[in-house]
Amino acid sequence: MKTKVMEIDEKNPQIERVTEAAEYLAAGKLVAFPTETVYGIGANALSEEAAANIYKAKGRPSDNPLIVHLADWEQLPEYVTDISVQARQLAAAFWPGPLTMIFKKRENISGEITGGLDTVGIRIPIHPVARAILRACNLPVAAPSANISGKPSPTEFAHVLEDLDGRVDMIIKSGSAQVGLESTVIDMSGARPVILRPGGISKAMIEAVIGPVDMNRGQLADQEIPMAPGMKYRHYAPKGKIHLLPLADFDTTLRELKKQLTTAQQRGKKTALLVPDEYAREFPADICFDLGPEQALEEIARHLFDGLRFMDLNEIEDIFATSYPETGIGEAIMNRLKKAAGSVSKI
Ligand code: TXA
Ligand code: MG
Secondary structure (H helix, E strand, C coil): CCCEEEECCCCCCCHHHHHHHHHHHHCCCCEEECCCCCCEEEEECCCHHHHHHHHHHHCCCCCCCCEEECCCHHHHHHCEECCCHHHHHHHHHHCCCCEEEEEEECCCCCCCCCCCCCEEEEECCCCHHHHHHHHHHCCCEECCECCCCCCCCCCCHHHHHHHHCCCCCEEEECCCCCCCCCCEEEECCCCCCEEEECCCCCHHHHHHHHCCCEECCCCCCCCCCCCCHHHHCCCCCCCCEEEECCCCCHHHHHHHHHHHHHHHHHCCCCEEEEECHHHHCCCCHHHEEECCCCCCHHHHHHHHHHHHHHHHHCCCCEEEECCCCCCCCHHHHHHHHHHHHCCECCC
């Protein structure tokens, strides 16, 4: 398949280009587009065939449901039922934005998209290019992250091109994703809301609006049925081994990084650090991916997936990363790092 690359300016989306992308979607084609969280691969959610093509393009198991993207809140009742007061409050507070809510689906959303579940995840993104395209096509657009299954989600156009060139009909070239981690997923279809995936909208932000919610930690025992089907697949895993150091003060962490790095290098391993700049400046630049200032968690989040991809591009075998406080977006950063690492290392 020949992939068309089309650049759209996020400050001022060119109408004729937006229209062309919308026409591709309406014709059942696959279009990778930017959102504020990560880039997504979009397809018309009302076409089973288009949705099936997403699974092929990503190499994704078809029992892992897709999120459906809408332009406006008014479209929601066309596709879902039982919209609770709490869901309305969350929508008012965080939509458009990096929040996905799960509802009971209507018949027009096919089980092909929801992995056979009777619920569907809905998101209204705020990215100007995503919004313009969704408005122009006036369709619900199913869109998972635009990576090949098992790779980190793409936060830059270059990542999408690397994974999907020749696999989708169009890739929209735009700037890097603002949030850099996938949306917060909250299940609003049951008696009590449950966060299935932490993201840019933290538990505390949600609780400030609707009161206490549960958090599915994702550390599921084998016999448990995962609540977000995506959790059962290995995610965000670079080819090398990530050693995630436990949270500690600067001196302890620095000492440990130096010790572990030396040991790995003595074993002849190609080694690198995935760390905030306070640590990066203590080591040679060519073995560090600098995520940004330690206190600036938003910046760390924005650079994390680029850092994971950097490790693969450079065929790093041993990767040493530091932990972050699990508050605000730190929750989501640690969730992704733990998944990538498998667990936190012991000192
Ligand atoms: O930020 C995002 O959410 C990005 C952008 C493109 O919008 N999309 C994204 O989609 O990350 P995806 O498919 O890579 O991740 C969706 C996650 C998966 O873990 C999936 O299992 C879960 O949401 N999910 C989707 N529908 C669900 C449902 N009905 N019930 C439970 N979990 C669901
Ligand atoms: Mg994904």
